Amino acid sequence: MSTETLEFQAEARQLLQLMVHSIYSNKDIFLRELISNASDALDKRRLAGLRDDRLGAEDLRIDVEVDNEARTLTVRDNGIGMSRDDVVGLIGTIARSGTAETLRRLRESKESAELIGQFGVGFYSVFMVADNVVLSTRKAGEETGVRWESDGGGTYTIETAEDVPEGTSVTLHLRPADEEDALHDYADERRIRELVKRYSDFISFPITLGDETLNSMKALWARQRSEVKDEEYREFYRRISHDWTDPLEIIQMRAEGTFEYEALLFLPSRAPHDLYQRDARHGIQLYVKRVFILDDSRELLPDHLRFVKGVVDAADLSLNISREMLQQDRHIQLIRRRLAKKVLSTVKDLMRNDVEKYRTFWREFGPAVKEGLLDGAEDHKAILDIASFASTAGDEPVGLADYVARMKDGQDKIYYMTGESRAQVENSPHMEAFRAKGYEVLLLTDPVDEIWVEAVHDYDGKEFQSIASGEVDLPSEEDPSPEKSGRYASLLAWLNETLDEVQDVRLTTRLTDSPACLVSAAEAITPALEKLYRAMGQAVSPVKRILELNPEHPLVSGLNSAYEQRAADPGLTETAELLYGCALLAEGGDLNDPARFAKLFTDRLVRTV
């Protein structure tokens, strides 16, 4: 058979370069990557066998062989194998999205090694320890096999091979050991034994070296928590999550009775890069009686908990269950509800007992969890219970229960303001009276906050109230006196007519230092939400807002007197425009015509110098 020489795809080549000139400290991990791939291939084979007798295989296993003389190490499985196209497409290419980005991060990052596994580039890690690699494989059910070989440079060779058994074997020609470079002697059986035990003990297929089985094969989720070492959990987490940081929290569950299942879940300690991408992978694998069935099982946890990783092993499902069937299955829905509850209650415990961990969790995943406030009401209360928000009360985020406990006498609402940043919200004029009177205000600055506050009515019977929309009714606050309103009546009417941008002009007690602010009508959408809808491509007609004036401010009272004396003065119209513009700028809004504002403003300044 003729041998073909092919080039690695450009990104793959770059990645190989990184591996060959590896500066990563932990080169041991190549073995775990190979075993992990072999185990995946065995899972696929077992599943294929369940669905098609011809693909079944006895004695699924992973064999490791070392040849000290030849300095080779082979990892062989009798799993699903690969066709020629598979080899070219999967091994010669990095097919997953985000590769360019990954490479950039790999090059720049100090924690580079931690990124290798995350993006499905595991196989290439063999070039950290080998200067030549041969992969022989035959796909289950196919007649002929394939032999692939590369030294990790720009090219590889590929040829048809007749005498290859079903499954895959990968033979590494090992580079000379160099302890200084943390390149150990991987032809040393003791080392191999130790590495398999450390990294791959829980793999559910036997991993053998000669006659010896190296791993215990115990499914971690079926073992008592007290029997499992933290290190074993961490390794397992790494395998299923491709995240090299340790998990934040481990959750183990077991349900007995009519419908039995076991679950082992992990809360990661940092958000994956694709958390907010629509096609982001979910982290739950489904097993049925220890047999791997599916990963990326979206049905097992609601979307807003998509970052949770782990395994669910259900005893009573059919091995033939498909994704479509999962969506319909009543038991699955039950599991989903229980898992979601358990995750939220675990976070609640952290909030009480381990604030550091809780804070990490909420910082990384809070915005995703809050998406759960937008759909069915099921977990609203549990989500609000574990939510925390920046607040005017201090630098640390506060929970709603704490907010409610601190509410002032007579206060019956939870005050909040949404916006793009803490500074913007905190310095906005709307905050003035609340600050002056000592009311705590929550500062909601995640984009999702704009939406959920519309959907959720109250917490613990206390209504959410935006301080930037509707009328403020601070307890014990009096409305601007009727007498004062009378004195300002003609100014208000005139401004209302003059300023096209506003829907109404009125007096307020909301302000102490600023002359004016803009508020949304109680039922209207906020400017931020308007912006958000536009960004999502929805047509929204511009929403007019209400200009509120502080009658105690010299600019407002002065304008009132001036208007009484010389209503026809065109300078007053400019003052009105400037007043409106200042109110918009103060809350971080965008002026319609910044050049005109700057000009009017400059003209005024000229008169003062």
Ligand SMILES: Nc1ncnc2c1ncn2[C@@H]1O[C@H](COP(=O)(O)OP(=O)(O)OP(=O)(O)O)[C@@H](O)[C@H]1O
């Ligand atoms: N022993 C094997 N048997 C069958 N297919 C394999 C084997 N090893 C690798 N492959 C195929 O090659 C693909 C690429 O492997 P690689 O290790 O580079 O990435 P991955 O396994 O997808 O991601 P990760 O290593 O991060 O889990 C695998 O997804 C799998 O389809």
